[in-house]
Amino acid sequence: MEINRVQKVEQVYKSTPVHKQQPEKKNELKDKVEISEQAQELYMNDKFTSERSAKIEELKQKIQAGEYTVDADEVACKIASHYQL
Numbered sequence: 001m002e003i004n005r006v007q008k009v010e011q012v013y014k015s016t017p018v019h020k021q022q023p024e025k026k027n028e029l030k031d032k033v034e035i036s037e038q039a040q041e042l043y044m045n046d047k048f049t050s051e052r053s054a055k056i057e058e059l060k061q062k063i064q065a066g067e068y069t070v071d072a073d074e075v076a077c078k079i080a081s082h083y084q085l
Contacts (some may be wrong), residue, residue, distance in 0.1 A: 035043075062068035
């Protein structure tokens with residue numbers, strides 16, 4: 001029967017070990033990030049950070065005191081001007 005022939009072929013392949021080739025490790029390059037001097041200066045400039053944090057603190061205090069109100073007309077105008085409606 002042909003089934004026996006298939007089984008014999010399977011036995012041959014099962015008995016022969018298969019060696020997988022490991023890819024050679026070349027000098028692996030690592031990612032490198034360079035930040036321009038201008039970007040570093042902007043990052044180090046605390047002027048905008050301190051102004052923004054002061055404004056945030058002021059808004060937080062107004063919200064907690066219940067004094068913060070939103071002008072719906074002004075918001076609508078800003079949205080319309082942004083989308084040029």
